[in-house]
Amino acid sequence: MTSDEARGTLPPLTTDGDPDASCEQPWSDLKTAQDVEAWISGYDTELQRCIKSTGATGHGVCFSLRHGGQVFMGTAEGTILLDVTPEAAWAAPVIAAATGTEAPPGQIWMLPDDQLTQLVLGLSSLIASTRMVASHRYKAKQY
Numbered sequence: 001m002t003s004d005e006a007r008g009t010l011p012p013l014t015t016d017g018d019p020d021a022s023c024e025q026p027w028s029d030l031k032t033a034q035d036v037e038a039w040i041s042g043y044d045t046e047l048q049r050c051i052k053s054t055g056a057t058g059h060g061v062c063f064s065l066r067h068g069g070q071v072f073m074g075t076a077e078g079t080i081l082l083d084v085t086p087e088a089a090w091a092a093p094v095i096a097a098a099t100g101t102e103a104p105p106g107q108i109w110m111l112p113d114d115q116l117t118q119l120v121l122g123l124s125s126l127i128a129s130t131r132m133v134a135s136h137r138y139k140a141k142q143y
Contacts, residue, residue, distance in 0.1 A: 024064060027127040036120045047132055059134050065091060066128040072136045073119075080116055081138045082109035091126060098122020108138060 030036045047059060060074030060081075069088025074081045084092060084107045092103045099115040099122070111119065 023131045024129040025131065026129050027063075027124075029127075030121060030124040033117050033121060036117045036124070040116060040120065043132075050132060050134070059132070060136060062131050062133050062136075063123060063127045064129045064131075065123075065126050067126070071095075071123070072133060072138070074133075074136060074138065075113060075116075078113050080109075080111040080113055080119065082111065082119075083107060083136065083138050084109065091123070094122055094126060095119065 030039055043061065047061075060072060063071045063073065065071065065088050067090065069091065070085045071088055071091065072081075072083040072085075082095065084095070086107065089107070095101075095109065096103050098118050099111055100118075101109075101111060101115070104110070
């Protein structure tokens with residue numbers, strides 16, 4: 001997958017308060033680390049373009065999982081933040097195995113940013129769709 005192909009599959013920007021279902025984009029299963037890196041590059045470019053003028057905080061991507069639930073993912077200062085909704089708690093063992101980390105006691109995961117490729121590759125076959133999120137309040141109980 002080229003970065004142009006990855007960029008073409010990116011969803012429009014939404015917020016937690018406005019999770020427009022029409023913004024959900026079907027996910028194409030990524031099979032290799034190169035596929036994931038191309039998706040990350042395209043996603044990051046598109047997200048930066050979309051939020052450039054808004055000054056949004058907590059931006060990232062929402063992965064809707066095939067068997068229920070959502071995983072919100074963002075990055076901050078060398079850390080990957082994951083908000084795994086209670087409906088997606090079933091995916092915790094996959095996240096732990098993909099990243100080599102233990103599940104936290106709550107729904108917020110903090111991972112080193114060098115785990116991003118492994119994380120996305122591990123979750124790839126479980127993802128049904130994605131949407132870019134302009135604002136997500138990590139660590140705030142919302143569910």
